[in-house]
Amino acid sequence: MAGRLLETFLQLVRIDSETFHEGEMVARVVDRAAECGFQAYVDNAGKAVGGEAGNVYVHIPASGVEAPPLLFCAHLDTVTPGKGIDPVVDGDRVISGGRTILGADCKAGVAVMLELMCRAREGEFRHGPLELLFTIAEEKQLQGVRYLERDKINSRHAFVLDGSGGVGEIINASPTQDNLEFIFTGKAAHAGVEPEKGINAIYGACWAVSLMRLGRIDSETTANIGVIRGGRAVNIVPDRVVVEGEVRSLDLKKLDEQRKAMLRAALEAEAAVGVGVEVKVERAYDGFHIEPRDPLIKLALEAGKSMGLKMEIRPSGGGSDANFLNAAGIKAVVLSMGAREAHTTHEYLVIRDLERLLRLCMEICEAAGRLRGR
Numbered sequence: 560m561a562g563r564l565l566e567t568f569l570q571l572v573r574i575d576s577e578t579f580h581e582g583e584m585v586a587r588v589v590d591r592a593a594e595c596g597f598q599a600y601v602d603n604a605g606k607a608v609g610g611e612a613g614n615v616y617v618h619i620p621a622s623g624v625e626a627p628p629l630l631f632c633a634h635l636d637t638v639t640p641g642k643g644i645d646p647v648v649d650g651d652r653v654i655s656g657g658r659t660i661l662g663a664d665c666k667a668g669v670a671v672m673l674e675l676m677c678r679a680r681e682g683e684f685r686h687g688p689l690e691l692l693f694t695i696a697e698e699k700q701l702q703g704v705r706y707l708e709r710d711k712i713n714s715r716h717a718f719v720l721d722g723s724g725g726v727g728e729i730i731n732a733s734p735t736q737d738n739l740e741f742i743f744t745g746k747a748a749h750a751g752v753e754p755e756k757g758i759n760a761i762y763g764a765c766w767a768v769s770l771m772r773l774g775r776i777d778s779e780t781t782a783n784i785g786v787i788r789g790g791r792a793v794n795i796v797p798d799r800v801v802v803e804g805e806v807r808s809l810d811l812k813k814l815d816e817q818r819k820a821m822l823r824a825a826l827e828a829e830a831a832v833g834v835g836v837e838v839k840v841e842r843a844y845d846g847f848h849i850e851p852r853d854p855l856i857k858l859a860l861e862a863g864k865s866m867g868l869k870m871e872i873r874p875s876g877g878g879s880d881a882n883f884l885n886a887a888g889i890k891a892v893v894l895s896m897g898a899r900e901a902h903t904t905h906e907y908l909v910i911r912d913l914e915r916l917l918r919l920c921m922e923i924c925e926a927a928g929r930l931r932g933r
Contacts, residue, residue, distance in 0.1 A: 568670035572662040577641045578699045582611030584635040591673050592617045595680040604706035608696050616711045619679050619689040626687025626927040630714035633668030634697030654907045661906040663898035668720030671917045686924035690714050704883040719881040722895035726915040730893035732874035734807040735846035741825050744835040747798040757796030763834030764800040770824035780808035847885040862922035
């Protein structure tokens with residue numbers, strides 16, 4: 560059985576599925592569901608985001624446990640470079656060949672959910688009604704789950720298998736994120752003949768960014784400038800530059816303060832350099848916070864304790880599908896699924912974490928009756 564889980568994971572990471580190209584992964588999930596005797600439903604999220612396929616929903620009837628329905632969720636897409644992944648079993652871990660990511664984020668979670676399907680069919684554990692949600696386009700600002708068909712989900716509680724780090728970590732809080740776009744406009748001129756007639760938009764953008772406090776602002780807040788686009792040639796004073804950034808915080812007041820500070824920096828550059836500035840702010844997603852004493856977290860803690868697993872509750876600086884599930888009225892926390900150094904070519908997965916996560920999920924299912932009436 561453990562060998563099947565590992566083989567499933569290796570098969571999944573060999574499938575190219577960078578964001579918006581999850582079609583083959585969706586087909587694999589639908590096929591596995593059919594093999595297990597369960598029907599899968601694919602929504603239209605793919606059309607909405609310009610991708611190949613939509614989110615996948617699988618419902619598994621109860622078997623031996625009287626409990627409210629419980630949702631497990633993982634995403635099907637990966638970041639780049641995620642094409643042609645060649646996983647290598649190296650002792651107790653799986654690594655990539657070094658040219659690409661491994662894709663354990665989040666295919667470790669997907670593999671465990673597919674195996675959970677198989678174990679349910681084979682009667683390996685007792686459970687109440689289970690709902691499995693496989694999302695697309697998570698790595699691009701959680702786009703897939705935004706188009707969740709809420710009426711397809713009956714669960715009021717969910718575990719999202721998408722946290723980095725060793726199995727046993729429970730992420731109970733995630734920040735709110737705002738995206739910022741600064742458009743600096745200047746005046747074009749010949750850079751060698753009459754530069755004094757121009758207004759350098761790149762200079763204005765650099766002035767603004769130099770005034771911004773970026774990186775780790777405090778224990779709850781981060782800020783970043785990630786993209787700068789502008790200029791046409793070295794002999795033209797640039798008249799337009801676009802700067803894109805973000806700010807995240809677990810505290811809405813701190814989020815507001817940092818966002819305003821970045822806007823002030825842009826306005827100071829406008830006054831100092833003479834550029835025009837247009838600012839666009841978009842809420843990427845809302846944060847969430849689940850109290851450690853909440854029954855959902857207690858359920859995971861007790862399940863981990865029953866198998867001798869060291870459990871830890873912590874906040875995260877990143878967003879996940881859990882942010883939108885909570886916003887949709889489904890109380891969700893994130894379980895770490897064993898990926899280390901995710902989003903890098905050094906990413907790896909400790910093999911035993913696959914088995915630990917599977918067992919943790921089965922223990923949670925068997926004990927889910929404790930959520931009754933919550």
